[in-house]
Amino acid sequence: MTELSKPEEDLQDPGEAQGPEEAQLLGAEAGEAASTSASSPQVSWSALAEALPQEALNEMVANLINFLLFKYRAKELTSQAEMLKKVLRDNQEHFSVVFSQASECLRLVCGVEVKEVDRRKHIYIMVPTLGLTCDAMQRGGQGLPKAGLLVVVLSVILQNRDRGPEEEIWGALNKMGVYVGREHSIFGEPRELLTQVWVRDGYLEYRQVPDSTPARYEFLWGPRAFAETSKEKFTEYLLKVNQRAFRSFPLPSAEDVREEVGGP
Incomplete structure (x- = not known):
């Protein structure tokens, strides 16, 4: 397992790990996913989703899925802070709904579970659903x-x-x-x-x-x-x-x- 503190410039751009067609596809998929996540801060997800155009929401979800799949392939941990810095940037208020839909899409479509391993620092690991390799x-x-x-x-x-x-x-x-x-x-x-x-x-x-x-x-x-x-x-x-x-x-x-x- 690589260190979480790996320099940002050494990381492959997640956009290169997955083509634009796949990102668009998964963004559309994620728009249908249920909004359930036990590890995100408690906020009004429906209110956030309503305040954000669906196209913009799908794009953010697709970008986060892209990033999490890159981490999954690289067998690397990630954190809420890293996701905010590298993916959502100026859209931190939408993290809960975006993270929820991205996690649900990964689980239902790709068979990848996003699990929190450190609740204090909000650090996550991506693992195969039910141990299937x-x-x-x-x-x-x-x-x-x-x-x-x-x-x-x-x-x-x-x-x-x-x-x-x-x-x-x-x-x-x-x-x-x-x-x-x-x-x-x-x-x-x-x-x-x-x-x-x-x-x-x-x-x-x-x-x-x-x-x-x-x-x-x-x-x-x-x-x-x-x-x-x-x-x-x-x-x-x-x-x-x-x-x-x-x-x-x-x-x-x-x-x-x-x-x-x-x-x-």
Whole structure:
């Protein structure tokens, strides 16, 4: 773990660690996130949000997500003071609502938890949700983390008595804007990710339902999922997370992102 006091000029610009398309995408995502954070000062978040144009709020949230993802990849701590200095600057009064939405977006979309390790100095560390390390196994941990999608899939399996019918899994992901055969701007081609990548890595099992005619398929927890987390941890996590957040959290497709930035 690197020292928190690392000189500012030695830090990579978070804007370079993540492209502008990803920042815009996550800013839009975060605008839908619920405003819940136990570690921020108590203020009227709704009043602050109303006083700030949505576009400006989304931009600040996207910038903070960008910064926190950079810290996550670098395995570095950060603090409220550092976030105010390097990200929000002259918008310190909006820290609570921006930090809350950024943290919620990281948890639900990217599978990254922002945890406070020093309540007096407000120092934070970013860790994989529920201990899942799937992002570190792919492309050296680069790109946007995908553990959030794995959390959703494992949750659906758990809620279906440990066997997730394929139609149930895709039904849940469709509500998030993730569709079979459609390249997603964050998750790529989801069928390959679920039925090949995560099966190969041991997070999921994908098999035909016994005696099913016509053939139907289902997902189960894989051995690596059991090794890195547990059903008990997932149950506790699901009790803390508002389930409506998963259903109402729109993830735009790659086509939508290209249209927004004027790409081909």
